[in-house]
Amino acid sequence: MRQTWRWFGPRDLTSVDDMRQAGVEGVVSALHHVPTGAVWTKDEIARRQAEISRMKDGSSSGLAWEVVESLPVSEDIKKQKGSWREHIDNYKTSLENLAAQGLETICYNFMPVLDWTRTDLAFRVAHGGTCMRFDLIDFAAFDIHILKRKGAAEGFDAKVVEAAAQRFAGMSEARKVELAANVTAGLPGSTESMSTAEVLQHLDEYAAIDAERLRAHFVAFLEEVTPVAERLGMRLCCHPDDPPFPLLGLPRIMSTADDYRRVLDAVNSPASGMTLCSGSLGARPDNDMPAIMREFAPRVHFLHLRNVTRETPGTPASFHEAEHLGGHTDMVALIAEVLREEARRKAEGRTDHQIPMRPDHGQDIVDDLGRRGQPGYPTIGRLKGLAELRGMMVALSHPVAGLGQ
Known part of the structure; x- marks a missing residue:
């Protein structure tokens, strides 16, 4: 797996220097300051690449922007109202500009209104974090x-x-x-x-849009942008709903394996795939993460590795962000499936045989507790998670484990 780290730009309390010291191999970022629906220009893309390439003292970081998260899909596109056709054209132009700057993997989501939902942003767990x-x-x-x-x-x-x-x-x-x-x-x-x-x-504004209609809008969007991505050699990867069940009366269409089957089958292209987020999908007991990885493996283009503990049975359920090796997802089994897929891709000669992953979220521990950083993105907590994931990856890739690539 390609070890990456999400960075929110110069205002992020985790610096490029910090990422370098964490030993990551690439950076996940986005142009958060550009309004949703507008074009990402080559100049703005290049500016973010330059910011990632330099450390505080001006020396080279050795890091590059490798994954876009996210190139957002506007509410107009999701509702097919207002400026949605213009926004789709702008999305295509942004893909062209990103490809021209060497970026190939684009994470996005199709969640209406809310990108993610939590009731507590600093819930205290047993160890004090x-x-x-x-x-x-x-x-x-x-x-x-x-x-x-x-x-x-x-x-x-x-x-x-x-x-x-x-x-x-x-x-x-x-x-x-x-x-x-x-x-x-x-x-x-x-x-x-x-x-x-x-x-x-x-x-x-979503009162007249049920799940079937929203799915139809999603497929229509993919029918427009996927051919562009395929021509450019890019990989689009949809992030699942977070949490993966309906909220506020809004439709949810990317919460289960069946949801992904329906959308990926409707626009069947290697350029359209999945961001497998083990935390988002793992909030449902009927989502078997190793099985989902096994089924969709050829079209898994990006990995968010995190864990959740479900506190109540059934769906919907209360849950909290667990340690990366805690929670209800068998992370060892999941990573083993990822490594099998990488080995298969490598044997096929695929250039994308190394799947980018990032340690997603994490618990606020040690110095994180006083930083007041981006919710869900603590520096120390993610570093601990990355170390644990890296350890599993190295162990499972060792010849004695039989999964070496």
Whole structure:
């Protein structure tokens, strides 16, 4: 596996120097400052590449921008409203510009409104560190009693509705504000909490779009951009829903293996594939991560390796971000499947036989606790995760393990 690290740009509290010391081989980044739907110009792409190439003292970092995460798909495209056709044309132009600068792997998602959802951004775990958490009762309390979305209670089990009412009744005003801010932190492009009125407006625009219609819009998008990616020798890889079940009455169409089958079969091209995120998909007990890797292996273009502990049975469930070797995903079995696929690709002579991976999320530990960095992206916690993943990769690739490449 190609060991990479996500970097949010010059404002990221983890510096290029830090990445270099972590021993990563490549960088995952994006032009977060460019408005969604606009063209990524060659100049802006080159500027980010230059930022990654230099350390603080101006010397060469030896690192390069290798994976784009994410080239965002606009809400207009997802809804097929407004400027969606212009945005698709801009997306194609951005792909052309990225390819011209040597970038080949493009991660994106097709989640409506919310890119990810958590109720706690600093949940304290037993060892004293913190992590991100999704508490189903807290989320129901937000949806029913803070957002007051019409029909919200109908989307939850009766026991969850009752527990949410009790939870909300005992909630301080400060916690209500914090909960709303945590949930809306996953709104794309948002750096501040949105008002409930603004969230409801977003939701209203999806009132007439069910899962089948959203999937049709997704396939239409892929039919437009995949031929461009294929011509350019690029790999598009869709990230799964996070969490992988419906929220706020919104449709979810990339939450299970069947969801991926339907979309990848509809636009059957090696240029269109999967970002296998073991944490997102792993929040459902019916998602067998080693089996999913085995089934979709030839079209897995990018790996997010993280783990979650499911706190309640069934789907939807409460869960929190576990240590990389903890949680409910068998990470050793998953990595073994990845290494088998890499060996198969190498034997075929595929140039992309080495699949880029990054240690996704991580628990805030040691110095992370005082940094107040990007939620889910602690420096020390990810470094610990990378070390653990690297250790598994090296051990499983050793000749005595029989998976060496």
